[in-house]
Amino acid sequence: MHQQTASRATNLRLTSIDIVRGLAMIVMALDHIREFVSNAPFDPTDMSQTTPAYFFTRWITHLCAPTFVFLAGVSVFLASAGEGRGTGTLISRGLWLMLLEVAFVTPLGWAFNLHYGFVRLQVIWAIGGSMILLALAARVAAPRIVLAIGLAIVLLHDGLNAHAEIFGAMAPAWAVLDDFQIFKPWPGHVIASIYPVLPWFGIMAAGYGMGGLFQLPAERRGPILRNLGLTMIAAFIALRAAQLYGDPKPWLLQRDGLFTLMSFLNCTKYPPSLLYTLMTLGPALLLLGLAERLPLVLADRLVLLGRVPLFFYLLHLPLYHALSVLVVWARGYPVGWMFVDAITIGHTPLSASTDYGIGLGGVYAIWVCGLLLLYPACKAYARIKRTRRHHWMTYL
Known part of the structure; x- marks a missing residue:
């Protein structure tokens, strides 16, 4: 009887994690298609130019990266039962993720070009680097110590305020570790350290340290x-x-209450500030506590997506990029420039001219279309992963 109860608790525990992870992935896709195809000539977080619709479309997606990273830490704890086992496997997975970011995500996801002139070190890179640091920490320290390390980084990181340029020749190394920077390692190549590893490791370490909570019964x-x-x-x-x-970015009174609220919520993500982390992980934990109350028909679909997160991530970027190419072509514009190196076209494929993009309503429509295409592919891969159990599938 005790064994059956423990098995049921484990199933519910993993279900709640996958529900929230699946939901975060769906919302993440909205942010990326917005970057690909939006015609907005402004940053959605720029209070002087944005609109409430654009701001909150961007703001809701802030919940994704902290949720992914935190739950990655929880999953590592559950896989090792908090004993630091599997260090070599965790390091190899971390290195694999970092390689994927450099070799696949930017050139084939964001740029559709293999020149490798522009590399964005983003969330997959940060998760991979954090896994390596977590493997080392979990090997020598108990979960409660790892939790203390993670909380210390999250709480104290904003006081560090050490920007890469003060490190001279070591600036690129520091940028990768702890600062948002764009630098040129050699002529014709740019590396953007968008997700520096240290603050995200703090969030992952906190998830690992709190992993014991997810061994408790649901009630x-x-x-x-x-x-x-x-x-x-x-x-x-x-x-x-x-x-x-x-947070280094203060909120200011705006022209009305709604815009003042937007300024209040407009916290720093690159790198994640303490307030950004509280603002995003608070709702994530709340969702984790409520996930098992969702209707079964919705929960099952979110669970499926949450169990193949890397497959979804690697597939959604080229899919949405391809859909954006179709949008440009269908509107009668040339598409060749959408396949050139990202260093030439700027931050996103459609940033060269807002004439090529579409309004926010169209962004949401393409987002939904992409999800409808992604779901059957994820369902098929989840079935293959469940029935065949090849070792390489643990890396995808």
Whole structure:
């Protein structure tokens, strides 16, 4: 009887994690198709130019990266039962993710070009680097110590305020570790350190250290996660209102209450500030505490996506890029420039001219179309992964 109860708790635990991870992936896809095809001539977080629709379309996607990274830490704990086992496997997976970011995600996902003139070190890179650091930490320290390390990084990182340029020749190394920087390692090549590893490792280490919560039965775990989530949200509101510490970007009174709220929520992601982390992980923990209450028909679909996260990620970027090419072609514009090196075309494939893009309604429509194409592919791969169990599938 005890064994059956433990098995049921484990199943529910993994289900709640996959539900939230699947939901985060769906929202993440919205942000990426917005970058690919939006005709907005402004940054959605620029208070002087943005609109509420564009701002909140961008803001809701902030929840994705911290949720991915935190749950990666939780998953490592559950896989090793908090004993630091499998260090070699974790390091190899981390290196594999970092290689994928450089060799596939930027050239074939974002740029459709193999020149490798522009490399974006983003969330897959940060997860891979954090896994390597976590493997080393978990090997020598108990989960509670890893939790303390992670919380210390999250809490104190904003006080560090050390930018890469002060390190001279070592600036690129520091940028990869702890600063948002764009640098040129050699002529004709640019590397953008968008997700520096250290602050994201802090979030992953916190997830690993809190992994024991997910071994509790659902009826005990749920209230704890909900209370933690609400506490983090309250801490965000209090610290953000005080404007004493936690984010380098202050909020300012705007032309009306809605825009003031937008300014209040407009926290720093690159690298993630303390307030950004509280603002995003608070709702994530709240969702983890509520996930098992979702209707079964919705939960099952989210679980499926949450169990093949890397497959979804690697597939969605070229798919949405291809859909954006079709949009440009269908509107009668040339598409050849969408296949050139990203160093030539700028930050996103459609940033060369807003004439090529479409409005926010069209962005949402293409987002939904992409999800409808992605779901059957993920379902087929999940079935293959479940039935064949090849070792290489653990890396995808």
